[in-house]
Amino acid sequence: MKNKILRNIIASKVKFLPKPSEVTILNNDELMMILGGTSSLCYTNCPQNTCGQQTCGSNYCGTNACKVQSCGTKSCSSNV
């Protein structure tokens, strides 16, 4: 599994980074996208619903990202 080496890759890179800040928001860009849209409400019928499994939650389909459509509503963009 490739993900088993994920942490090793990070460990090797972190050594060369400057001292971290006391606090950082890891997913600031995605949070901003949501705040810039129409709140965290996703458009009801998201593609993930297809399987009958999910909506725009990370849920089974893996992610939670919504893209703002021209109408100002949101639909889950996949991988969503």
Added chain:
Amino acid sequence: MKFKLSKYIHFSRDVDVLPDTFFLYATRTGTALELENKNYEPIIEQNWDILSPDVLKNLLAAEAIVPDSENELDYLLHQNKEGVKDKDEKILSFTIQPTANCQFGCHYCGQVHNKLVSSSTTNKVICDRIINKIENLKKTIKALGIVWYGGEPLTGLGSIEEMSSTLISYCSNNNIDYSAYMVTNGLNLKLKTFQKLVSQFKITGYQITLDGTADYHDRRRMLKTGGPTFDIILKNLKEIVNSNFFSDYKPGINIRCNVDGQNKDNVFELIELLDQNGILRKTSFYTAPIHDWGDTKATQINGISKEEYALLEIDVMLKLKELGVLNSGIIPLRVQNVCMVVSSTSEVFDAHGNVSTCWEIPYTPAYDNTSYYSGNILKEKEVNTSKAPMRDWYNEIPTNESWCKNCKFLPVCGGSCPKHWYDGVPACPSFKQNIDERLFLRKLINIEEASKIEESSPLCQI
């Protein structure tokens, strides 16, 4: 005011990887924080006075620290209900399954198909019901969203055209935003049809399923006659995404890969193939585990465990990252509107005129004569979906059989799939299994992005 540590937080630490910091994921806001180690003990011990103003500010904003008197579950569910109510006043969403027909014979599909396509009478009654619902919300409504689903919706193209024309025209005349999405197997999605659907019928988003490369896909998503479908779908996709029309109109295409034990290792080959054909970078790609639909018992054939799928999902994300197409969706964000079933207005219509509230119900014999159907608009004058199963999901969580009430991921999950819980199947999402790897993956992306910026920034001129 006295404050407490929220119960909706997840800590992640690995001193071998990040010796100086740890992650705190506050699910009430979907915020992932990386904090210096010296903050760990004070946070766990709720010793807020020791924390710096900057840390405290971030923890409060992330709702990792909340008022001591707050009943967090009540507050969260209240927020969800208010969010759904707010959306219901502004946006109406419906799923229309205009045909019971599908060319495919996928083993995991719970539907039984026949040649039925909704008649003009049925189409009119469906549109009348939708328009009537808009009229009832005239003061607040801003947008109407339709999802076309099936069977295979393109086998009912005439009905889609008929209903789209009526609804688009109504919305246009009443200053209501109209958008539509289609879930299709992609077999009949020729460029010419696609152009018409996008430009004329405003279907600007599509989901197309490929279950692997040809060898795998054609064993899983074959024609009912057993014939292959992969090459045709791939050809359609190539023509569409490489057309000038696609560049001009920028419709969205989501490529979904249903995964189980049979095809899980082939997902990576599919991703590469999509990239080689110029498709991957113009669409989005995601996987979903096979689940039991109706009485298919599909998970018992080549099932994939939740743990196995969660690992695979991270590998898929790493592959997409390697190709430069993983941009979002790593850390789950807040979910208020878990599914259309919790909306007070969303409905599903099938070609028989049946009304339900979940996509899995139509054409699935396992649900015939169950309360999942609210009625038939061709036969009954009044069909009321307000008491349909699962509508009251958020009020049920505190006392129902699901373990959502005690789950720290509830704010970013919402219960995931109420229908699964109703069927007695835990619906927990994959991120519950792989959230630590997601946090580390997000960190890796941030490191790489930062180093790119550093490399590209000009040297200071002193």
